[in-house]
Amino acid sequence: MRFCYRCGISEEEGGPLINGLCQVCFRKENPILLLPGEINTELCQNCGSYKKRGVWIDPQNYELDALIFEVAENALLEAIEDSLDKVREFDVVDWEELEEVEEIPVGKAFVAFRVLDYHIEHFPAIIVYEIRVKARIHELQVEPHDETVTTTVYIRQTVCPRCQKFLAGYYEAILQVRVEDREFTKEEREEITKLVQEKVDEIMQRDRMGFIQDTIEKEEGIDFYMGSTSAARKLANAIREKYGGVISEAYELVGLDRQTSKEVYRTSVTIRLPKFRKGDVVEDRHGRVYRVESVDGKGMRLKNLETWESDHFDWKTVKREKIDLAEHEERKALLMGQTPTEAQFMDMETYETFEVRKPKEKLEDGEVYKIVKVKGRLYIKEKEGGE
Template sequence: VYLTMVQCPRCSRYMSNYYEATVQVRAMNRFLTDDERKELDDFVRREVEKRLKKDRMSFISKFIPQKEGLDYQIGSMGGARNIVSAIKSKYGGKVNETAKLVGVEKDTGKNQYRITIVIRIPEYKIGDIIEYNNKPYRVVSINENKLYLEGLTGKREKISLQWNVVEKNTKLLCKENECSTATVISISPKTIIAMDNENYEVYDYDNVFQNIKEGDILRIFKYNNVNYVVNVINDFNNKDDKNNKNDGDKDNKDNKDNK
């Protein structure tokens, strides 16, 4: 008996760097940062591992780091689309798919195509200040289909934008962690007075916030020579303090009951 060693079609394709799709991970209007590269690469590889349990052709045939982002050659179109869908669900963004004719199948005579799917994650993070229609807005939420914004003027209107609108008609004004800060020094029903923590100038703002108190820290931003309140930094801290206090009171009560 003579044994002939052969590879299964899947392994043969894997060893020959076969691929049906290229996934290109990019960011809107900028290059991916080093942190984003690492996070996204880890995420893609985890998704590939999950997909391989259902589709053994969803392997990464080749990984090609680019200056502007990350490229992955994937063994199956379905696997590539699944990976892109997972990225979009987690990070949001815009997807574009194109196809290219690469040959004809010998057995069936059908055209063979390779697809390229570009996923562009948002340029912005939650809390960033952006410009839209010549007005400043704060990014308050991101999902796979839309960017949600809150105005910095008047009643702080809330709007949502599709990603194609975001990419073409908005621009970054300031990252959240780069905004200046001011300390609240006086409060009235209609007005908040705060002092800039850098130059000690004093500003008046409309009081549109709940549960604000003297000593709270405001994140502020100047746009066209007008100073705006972005948010109250201490809101989150106050909630934590309150929760910690409640937890402490509960613990004290439990200890008292045990005694």
């Protein structure tokens, strides 16, 4: 007959013995949930991020109460995971669900936790948790481990490294938005700024340093001071995709890193928007006249003002065909009448009447059209106020 060496119970009564211990003493000698009574964690008071396994991440919740519980639960689960080193895996289940758990394979634990008490009106926020674990760690175990402990999580405020840099005015790159050979209009500036802001929100989900430190409006364009070079590049690409243009980069030595004594460069990413805009009148090397219908990353859609046929020209073709702004005069005129090939107009200012060769499309009598004159020849550009 064998006996438990700790409590003296016989194997018949308290067995089977595991390493000389009865079932109860084996569980007592080998507790599996060794949580500290106090767990400390912190969140960034500026952006709400917190550390998950040592890496700063953005929170799921931005509402403060929910955020505090999110941060506390993360710290609690990390502590539970660290303490459960006698099992290979564990599942987190609801408190009520754990009550029902009976069949537990060796090497597995089921964990549940609930809030006993909390004070989150000010920092440090305090949440008291009760944690219960059921587990089996030895194949001779009849009853599983069933342990309940309480711990208190303290959540303090700090400023994450990213926000420290942001608040100190740090930037790594400048995104410069410029235009080619023309004025940068207010509408365009607003559109680009909006696009940049939307894209930054997207980038920040992956690149925490992708923030805009500062935006500076200049006569020649807009400068965005960016926390990361890759974010500046992504933004330049997003702008090019939508509006076309050419991207270039320049580097400036700004000093030495005091810790690594490596040279530190600052990158300027410049996107130069194309010279052409929707509504421009352009001309190719053969003297064909077009109206620019749209501009994008690949090229532009041009409407031949003689035939009113429209086609997409990629940037290579635009260059090869020497398409450029056409010097022209523009006036508004009322359509008085038309034949299959001619349209009669009356100038809205001078009341002078004149004829213009018209495209096959039917025009609308009594409507006002914009008429352009290029190299002495008249073209119907578009209906006033229309596309």
